[in-house]
Amino acid sequence: MDGTSSDGAPGRRGYLPISEHGLIGDLRSVALVGSNGTIDWYCCSAFDAPSVFASILDKERGGCFELAASVPARTKQFYFPDTNVLITRFFTEDGVGEVQDFMPITGESAEAERHRLIRRVLCVRGAIPFHARVAPRFDYGTQPHTLRMVSDVAVFESADLSLGLTSTVHLDAAGLDAHADFKLSEGESAVFALDQVGDDVAPRCCPSQEAEQQFSATVAYWRRWLSASKYRGRWxxxxxxxxxxxxxxxxxxxxxxxxxxxxxxxxxxxxxxxxxxxxxxxxxxxxxxxxxxxxxxxxxxxxxxxxxxxxxxxxxxxxxxxxxxxxxxxxxxxxxxxxxxxxxxxxxxxxxxxxxxxxxxxxxxxxxxxxxxxxxxxxxxxxxxxxxxxxxxxxxxxxxxxxxxxxxxxxxxxxxxxxxxxxxxxxxxxxxxxxxxxxxxxxxxxxxxxxxxxxxxxxxxxxxxxxxxxxxxxxxxxxxxxxxxxxxxxxxxxxxxxxxxxxxxxxxxxxxxxxxxxxxxxxxxxxxxxxxxxxxxxxxxxxxxxxxxxxxxxxxxxxxxxxxxxxxxxxxxxxxxxxxxxxxxxxxxxxxxxxxxxxxxxxxxxxxxx
Missing domain, CATH: 1.50.10.10 (Glycosyltransferase)
Structure with a gap:
């Protein structure tokens, strides 16, 4: 359904309203993506696993993945037609950009254990500055973690879970969080990929071409699945x-x-x-x-x-x-x-x-x-x-x-x-x-x-x-x-x-x-x-x-x-x-x-x- 959000304005106490969210997932877990571009709920690696991002329950302690235009913007959200690929668009004075959020469907292969979450940023008109902040808070914010940079990968490590963040733009560490500030001109893009990593799943970058391929494969999966529907009614x-x-x-x-x-x-x-x-x-x-x-x-x-x-x-x-x-x-x-x-x-x-x-x-x-x-x-x-x-x-x-x-x-x-x-x-x-x-x-x-x-x-x-x-x-x-x-x-x-x-x-x-x-x-x-x-x-x-x-x-x-x-x-x-x-x-x-x-x-x- 193609819909719009208002302006991503926060509700009481600074919380984005419950309704101002979309849903993406990989048939094992899901993430809630706010109309402001923030992922504020995500449990890795299953629906009932402890949260990694839970700012919907505590905006200070819960953890989140912010990704948005760094200048004032109106936003609109819609699903890529007939899929669970979510698009959040940012309308600024200098251009239009969008974030494509999805989780690839990987079947029973070893890649399923990666639980990859991809955020693909595009500038479709003009030029827009963006800001990203990745601030995981493991086990509902109770389990401490460390952050280390390994080449171009930010590795967040806690006692029970480790996540690897790769990006096609430069990442900086700031305390326990990773940040990126970048500007895209018309036709340019950037990719962020967040993976569960460990002994059997090593950190792996997600270059633009791979992100494009996984985007196309995810779209094809959902459309193929939905094509089995027999409903031809009014709604x-x-x-x-x-x-x-x-x-x-x-x-x-x-x-x-x-x-x-x-x-x-x-x-x-x-x-x-x-x-x-x-x-x-x-x-x-x-x-x-x-x-x-x-x-x-x-x-x-x-x-x-x-x-x-x-x-x-x-x-x-x-x-x-x-x-x-x-x-x-x-x-x-x-x-x-x-x-x-x-x-x-x-x-x-x-x-x-x-x-x-x-x-x-x-x-x-x-x-x-x-x-x-x-x-x-x-x-x-x-x-x-x-x-x-x-x-x-x-x-x-x-x-x-x-x-x-x-x-x-x-x-x-x-x-x-x-x-x-x-x-x-x-x-x-x-x-x-x-x-x-x-x-x-x-x-x-x-x-x-x-x-x-x-x-x-x-x-x-x-x-x-x-x-x-x-x-x-x-x-x-x-x-x-x-x-x-x-x-x-x-x-x-x-x-x-x-x-x-x-x-x-x-x-x-x-x-x-x-x-x-x-x-x-x-x-x-x-x-x-x-x-x-x-x-x-x-x-x-x-x-x-x-x-x-x-x-x-x-x-x-x-x-x-x-x-x-x-x-x-x-x-x-x-x-x-x-x-x-x-x-x-x-x-x-x-x-x-x-x-x-x-x-x-x-x-x-x-x-x-x-």
Missing amino acids: REMVHRSALTLKLLTYAPTGAIVAAPTTSLPEQFGGERNWDYRYVWVRDAAFCVYALLRLGFTGEADAFMKFVTQHITPGDGKPSGPLQIMYGIDGRTDLPERELDHLEGHEGSTPVRIGNAAADQLQLDIYGALIDSVYLYDKWARPISSAQWDDVCALVDWVCEHWHQPDEGIWETRGGRKSFLYSRLMCWVAIERAIRMANRRGLPADIVRWRGVRDTIYRRIMSQGWSERRMAFVQHEDDEVLDAAVLMMPLSKFIAPTDPKWLSTLDALTQDLVSDSLVYRYDPRASPDGLRGDEGTFSICSFWYVEALVRAGRVEEARLAFEKMLTYANHLGLYAEEISHTGQQQGNFPQAFTHLALISAAFNLDKALG
Whole structure:
């Protein structure tokens, strides 16, 4: 998407707003590039590795890679068409320049361990002076490092990680940082390359010709990947940007898909709702498979199913207790949460957290998301194996025994377990999708038992999840609080989208939780979640709302809501988790869940419009 930023102006406390960033990556990690030309988030060599640049969380201690015109300039950012190569343009009184940021995709070769990040600077008109400053701060700014110049290479060395910086312009050392000041005239260029180096990967320069070749190869990779898309609808640019973003959030070595590539970007500025999202949520990743299959990207579905088989399903067809709700990108289950007290947080929003204690929560809804993804994969990609079916049966049998337990729910509240309707709904989905697979393929299953439990859950939701006073389905039993998660009821085919009870619920949600097409997930004052402060509207819920309107036959209303929601994307078509009451993006960025919901909403709205 070709978009513009304002002028790269900093927000409160000198921080560039969350939305003023683009994303580049190599299918192992990503970097956030600000509209001012600064890389202020980068974890080398994986999504959940300790940060090298984290000035988005602490502009003084976090570390950054600045590269910009050294004279006053307006800036604009856009993606090179149909790729994840990011261009930041600088407009000065004396000319126009640009920085091309990308990370080459190198497959499984030894070069993959280099994790190369290339910044290519060009002067396209006139003449412009530029300044570069590379200031890594290893391990979230806690691990000291040294800087030594070896020929034309600046080598930053810490106990656990070493980086080599090469440049086609002269580099100077200043304390622990490397600097460069240079001037380019029309047609001239400069190249900076930052590599992870060590015993097996030696520092290597990146001359202009090699940078040009890697630029072309990276562009070709992304265009080749995107060409597999089957989407030809009205919102192709936004849908394809969402698909490219989801692909960037994929960890190639295992097929894992992270919820977001950042940690602790605040859901409320100055508040405590700051979480680490650099992990694989079973719920999020399963929905990602749905969105990617819709577009025709079966390879990503194959990879995720492999991750599921190896790390998530019980194996041997034997249930082994509740599934963990999230996993490390390598499949690990230990994700201890701790606070980094030395970082001030984005715009002063503390605490900064790494790890996530929600990994230990009970969330029954993930069974429905997981088995639904297996069902879709079996239907649209390729039939699952007999061993995978044994695992599905073990999961369904476990759900049949435990669906009635209170849990923490989809929103991972920290205010105690409750009997959430959404959790019941997705337990119903888990059993119902398994029954479909068994019937379609003639697979062995305890169908009589499964049907009995499925029907019991249905009746429980219809009786105890419905409020006669509110004339709506509610968040949890024994209360009358509304929750946007119930928007999934018609989307999951639990209830007809034109059922009178559902239409009444949709009206109640519109009245209580919708603000100019934006949807709050719930009211934390009416339903305390164990955390202080308010939050913005949840972008995924806004797209769920669009899809619910479509299915209810309110297509024109849905189209307007969808078009309004598109105006809240940033200048590159990216979404954080939430949107504030003033339209600012809040929370971790970009969020996979939101982009997959956009794809689904666009797909179904297109279909309804004909």
